[in-house]
Amino acid sequence: MQRNTSITLLSVGHACVDIYQGAVASLVPFFVAERAYSYAAVSGIVLAASLLSSVAQPVFGALTDRWAMPWLLPVGTLLGGLGIALSGLSGSYGLTLAFVAVSGVGVAAYHPESARVARLVSQGSHSAMSWFSVGGNLGFALAPLMVAAVVATGGLRLTPLLALPALAGVALCLPVLRALGRRQAAGAGTAVPAGDDDRASFVKLSLAVVCRSIVFVGLSAFISLYATQRMDGGSAAGPAALFVLYLGGAVGSVLGGSLANRWDRVTVCRWSYLITVGAVAGVVFVPGPALYAFVALTSAGLYVPFSLQVTLGQDYMPSRVGTASGITLGLAVSIGGLASPAIGSIADATSLRTALAPLILMPVLSWLFFRTLPEPSPKLSTSLEQGGPSSPRPGPVAHPKADAADAALASAGPDQR
Known part of the structure; x- marks a missing residue:
């Protein structure tokens, strides 16, 4: 299987999985409308998906650093879809929390392995890694459209139809697993040191x-509820704002890879967070349709660093690529859901604008952390991992350039897809 084909399949499969991360937020207005949930209650649903995902991803990453687990791709994809599909079938708040938590675990199982293979297939290219991230962004962007198309027509009872992307995601990942399994059987790689963590x-x-x-x-x-309030209750205002938020992430991811090919990743991330400060302030305080422009700028600003942060984490921890991927893609990302109940509680007590205002400070803190970060050496940023199909992984493998792409893929176990 050609490298571009593998990246394409991984990117589209990534979109199928991340639909279920976006679907949780997309279902919030329907839970409020049909079940009269409070802001705090729907925050708990977002937390249920985020919390288990945040805890589980580093665990899956550590496990895949040690053993090959190619089955996590299809199983994780299916669990992600199953949880969301069942979330609308029961009026029980407890069962709804349980189902979205199952979806969160499935998403957690998928991401560390997918980040590993994207690193392998990309051959150290920031642009290729950004295209892999774009798949996830598109999944997020499609989520509100898909949820609105299904649930708005027949209510929450139609959520089983939302399992269809999971079936497509499984079909996409299986040929990649088979192709890499054949390449692993055809050759072997050589492990070399890649530097200290x-x-x-x-x-x-x-x-x-x-x-x-x-x-x-x-x-x-x-943002869906906030946009509905700011645009005088128009029914399309909320889904449109959520769509812009997610779609802007796809633009930001591609832009981030291109910028990192010209400047170093740390500099790109630092400037991106600085710009995001003003964008978030615009979302909170600027009235009228300009809200959508600031939502788009905020999304792009938050996603320019996204794929770059994943590769930076892998380069800072070359001996624990799976763990680093699990933390940067999982724990550090999903832990943001812990703040959702606080935002919901403040909104219930005051207003949604007041509750969202503290978010302006967050990109300021990200910028401050990046001010003291070094750019990893080229030796670390071009290292790749090797692993057998069922044995503990040896050290990282320094990959050749594009001419030896097949050789590098041949040395990868099926778990590295």
């Missing part, structure tokens, strides 16, 4: 991603 820089990076996550998860949970 920079734990201090990794901790600072993770804290910056946590602050970014609080902004994005907070806006994801409440």
Whole structure:
């Protein structure tokens, strides 16, 4: 299988999985309308998906650093879809929390492995990694449209139809697993040292991603309701704002990869967060249709650093690529959901605008953390991992350039897809 084909399949499969991360926030207005949930109650639903995902992703990452688990791709995809599909069938708040938590675990199982194979297939290219991230952004962007098309027509009882993207995602990942399995059987790689872990820089990076996550998860949970209020209750205002929030992320991811090919990743991330400060302030305070422009700018500003932060985490921790991916894609990202109940409680007590105002400070903190981060050396940023199909992984593998792409893929286990 050609490298471009593998990246394409991974990107589209990533979109199928991340639809279910976006679907949780997209279902919030329907839970409020049909079940009369309060802001605090729907915040708890967002938290249920985020909390288990945030805890589970580093665990799955650590496990995949040690053993090959290619089955996590299809199983994680199916669980992500199953939880969302069942979330609308029961009027019980407890069961709804349980179902979205199942979806969160499925998403958690998928991401560390998908980040590993994207790193392998991309051959160290920031642009290729950004295209993989775009798949996830498009999944987020499609979520409100898909949920609105299904649930708005027949209510929450039609949520089982939302399982269809999961079936498509499984169909997309299986050929990649088979192709890499054949290549692994056809050749072997050579393990070489890739440098020491920079734990201090990794901790600072993770804290910056946590602050970014609080902004994005907070806006994801409440921008639909906020836009509806700001646009005088128009029924299309909320889904449109959520769509712009997610679609802007796709633009930001592609832009981030291109900018990182010209400047270093740390500089690109630093400037992106600085611009995002003003964008979030515009979302909260600027009235009228200009809201959508500031939502788009905020989304792009938050996603320019996204794929760059994943590769930075992997380069700061070259001996623990799976763990680093699990934390930067999972724990540090999903932990932003912990702030959602606080935002909901403040909104119930005051107003949604007042509750969203503190989000302006979060990109400021991310910028401060990036001010002291170093750019990893080229040796770390071009290292790739090797792993057998069922054995503990040896050290990182320094990959050749594009001419040896097939050789590098041949050395990868099926778990590296």
